[in-house]
Amino acid sequence: MNKTYCPSLTEYKRRLSREVQLGDLPMGGLNPIRVQSMTTVDTMDTLGSVEQTLRMVEAGCEYVRITAPSVKEAQNLLEIKKELRKRGCNVPLIADIHFTPNAAELAARIVEKVRVNPGNYADKKKFDIIEYTDATYAAEVERIRERFRPLVQICKQYGTAMRIGTNHGSLSDRILSRYGDTPLGMVESALEFLRLCEEENYYNVVLSMKASNTQVMVQAYRLLVQKLDAEGLQPYPLHLGVTEAGEAEDGRIKSAVGIGTLLEDGLGDTVRVSLTEAPEAEAPVAKALIDRYTNRAAEAKPITPLAADFAAVVVNNAAIGQSETAAVAENDANLSPIDPFQYHRRATREVLNIGGQNVPRVMADLSRLPGLEYADLRAVGHLYSAFLDKFQMNDLGADYVYSGQRPIPFMLPNGLKEVVDFSAWVDGGQRPDHFPVFTQVEFATAEVRHPELNFVFHNLASLTEEALSQLHADATAVVILYTDNAHAMPEIRRAFFRLINKQITNPVIINRQYPVLTPEQTQLYAATDVGGLLLDGLGDGVVLSTELLLERSKEEWLQTLDQLNQLSFGILQAARTRMSKTEYISCPSCGRTLFDLQETTAMIRKRTDHLKGVKIGIMGCIVNGPGEMADADYGYVGVGKGKIALYRGQEVIKKSVPEEQAVDQLIDLMREDGKWIEPVVLEEPVIG
Missing domain, CATH: 3.20.20.20 (Dihydropteroate synthase-like)
Known part of the structure; x- marks a missing residue:
């Protein structure tokens, strides 16, 4: 199969398109995006x-x-x-x-x-x-x-x-x-x-x-x-x-x-x-995405070409032969071990609750948070009630927390697991409820490992033949894969390709750490780097972190941790790999729109944002009606001034519903289908 769809999977090269003239501002060719x-x-x-x-x-x-x-x-x-x-x-x-x-x-x-x-x-x-x-x-x-x-x-x-x-x-x-x-x-x-x-x-x-x-x-x-x-x-x-x-x-x-x-x-x-x-809000986001590539080619470090693994591919995959060999000189995309045109999740062994058929896991980095207390876990989705003396986890509760050299001094809520540095695990008496994370050298030389789950840091360079053999031999090993390359997503993808080509099935957690960026930049960059891998079925979890200034207050640390935790779950949802909240497929409005989309979307969100995994389409007119919300479970579509049509999938169920009644009738439709759940009200305010 010809897999060529871009100039290179390892170098940053912009596809050279035909120039198209629009007034005095051409696009394509050598023009900026x-x-x-x-x-x-x-x-x-x-x-x-x-x-x-x-x-x-x-x-x-x-x-x-x-x-x-x-x-x-x-x-x-x-x-x-x-x-x-x-x-x-x-x-x-x-x-x-x-x-x-x-x-x-x-x-x-x-x-x-x-x-x-x-x-x-x-x-x-x-x-x-x-x-x-x-x-x-x-x-x-x-x-x-x-x-x-x-x-x-x-x-x-x-x-x-x-x-x-x-x-x-x-x-x-x-x-x-x-x-x-x-x-x-x-x-x-x-x-x-x-x-x-x-x-x-x-x-x-x-x-x-x-x-x-x-x-x-x-x-x-x-x-x-x-x-x-x-x-x-x-x-x-x-x-x-x-x-x-x-x-x-x-x-x-x-x-x-x-x-x-x-x-x-x-x-x-x-x-x-x-x-x-408002449309004025769209351009800055588009520009922020585009600007990341202005100097990408100059800033990127060379990535080992796919041809370096090609001999192994020929040995391990009988489907590859002379025609593909000839294609190597043309484009490295033909050497990709995945199908870029159809989603298939990378096959991995299950290690505890990571990999296999499990949803991708979220790990939160708490290693630099000072003076951790019960209430601080709210930043990673685990809410502590002092009155009830118990935790309540929401749908955005992290699965793992990494505490590094400072193990958490209290019992964690059920369902939340702690990862510590290998040395801290050894010094702490090799607790069975702590899971160690090794450097590649530590993993190769350690005399003791956890009997169920061991994490090991790797990047593309450290995935040597010896390291791959060690991973293959240990059914408890999970890779935490990182890079410091400006061309980050392609380098991590390249590491995944090496694992696939060598038939290594250990699960992989994608680790991206960013320098001091604005929250908006971190949001867009992480969504690109991690989301781009997940769309190709690569990755069994994610851990995000930023290099925060040490003089920041604890509240600022907690705010950032909360943002990163929500971002991790948001990326998994956007890539359709883990649904943890309601998804809204809402159009951006235009001159055809028959109601206030921003106000209506906010109103529907307020009433329905607790419905985990339900997809609701909110369309301003019939042009963006049942088709544009193709895979939504329910639809709310403008069909006239003050009139709404309600859909189940692509089937219209109610026509010309008065706008003031439409949200209530949408909820009634969900009740009929058994999809409606009453929102949970906490028994008392959560402390912290």
Whole structure:
């Protein structure tokens, strides 16, 4: 199988795409990765749209997208553009089109770029299961091509760029009938339109593969690049985004997991972070993700190429032969021991409750926290009640705590396990309720180990043949894998590849330690580094830490520990590997939105955020309706002013519910399904 989807899995190399012109600000090619966002004001509100666009540009937005659901909104784009140019703002404008070819054809004469969704543009989306023969399928494709061709010709005539933007949730019935609800279906949906563009000698095209599910999103972009190369199509630039990411911390984490994973491998020419917040809030997040790669190639340390393990791969995997050998010189992605287009968790042995079929574990680093007390464990999700003299664990309770050289001086709550340095374990009498962590040298020379569970620190360089043999021989060993390379995620991934190639099945905890960064930077960087590995099925747990200044107060330490603990669980949730809280698939709002998305999302969250693992879609209009919340359990969708439709999965259950009653009826629907749980009220306030 050809696994090539990026320039390199070990070096930072940005994919060289075709340059596409948008007004005076080109994208792709050797241009910087661009930032874009989308207005939320009604497109018919000319001055409101202009004022919001100016605020977005001030916040760092380089391209501004505006919805044009009908011809009248498309026409008003001209007025918006005139007013912006009058005010000295030359930002390229993008018209967002879904169902209306006439609006697209008009907008293409006005703005610098149009975005079309191939699942909606002249195609059928009724959530029907339709059987297509080859003949009827081909006839339907030809009908769509004829409807699409005039837009291509207008764009070519006016020098207008086009984004063919596939969304996971809006694949047509025709595509679903043949490819299913899959990354391949997303890619083929776009390629049908792209092939017509090339037939018309029109190449001013950008592509996107958006999904709310980060696994699907990453797999689709990778597969798109592989298919473009395989078919000999142009290397079109990529617009990256996780659609319906949500709000606040969860939205930022999910965006970083999806977008950051692709940026790490040099993919992406423009980025939009879709938050259920004011659009001005999106650009700084996108810029923070992008800026991490400005000097990445210069800052990165060399990573041992995959070819170094190739001889072992040939011996251990009979499926690899001469064709793959020839591919080594072309791209190291072909040597990857995993399938980059489909999720498979790395097979590991179970050690206590780590690895095997267990969910990934969260370890909290308490080794530098001064004067630890019962109440301090609240920072890692274990709440102590002095009145009841017992702990209560919430759904974000850490599984392990690392105390280093200072073992915790009191009994821990049930379910929480303590990890100490090997020397502290020996000095403390080798307590069976403490689990030692070794350096690689200590592990190799130690005369005694814990009979159930032993942790050992490793990086790529320390995974020598001797070290791998020691791991293979010890069924109690769990690796804590770290790196100090600026090109962190690819180096840790490379270490995983070595373990897989050598058939080492010990579980691995991913350890990332960051210098003094802002909480926002730590959030985005950790979500990228850890999330990118989890999406490929790599990792049985996570431990995050930061280099905090020693003069910080205990409360500041506790606040940071709380943030890191929540971040760890947030990353696992965003990567779909451990569901510990409610997931909200909420769109970022636009001019089509029929209610206040931010206020409504906050209200629904307040009532439902205790429902562990339940996924709720909150969509402002039917365009972003049942399709965009493709894998949600329940949906709350605007269908008119003050009117809401409630969904179970993709099936509408209640239509035109008055907005003031909709949340209560949504909860009633969950009760009917046995999914509703009353929120727990503590018997007395938790101390600390």
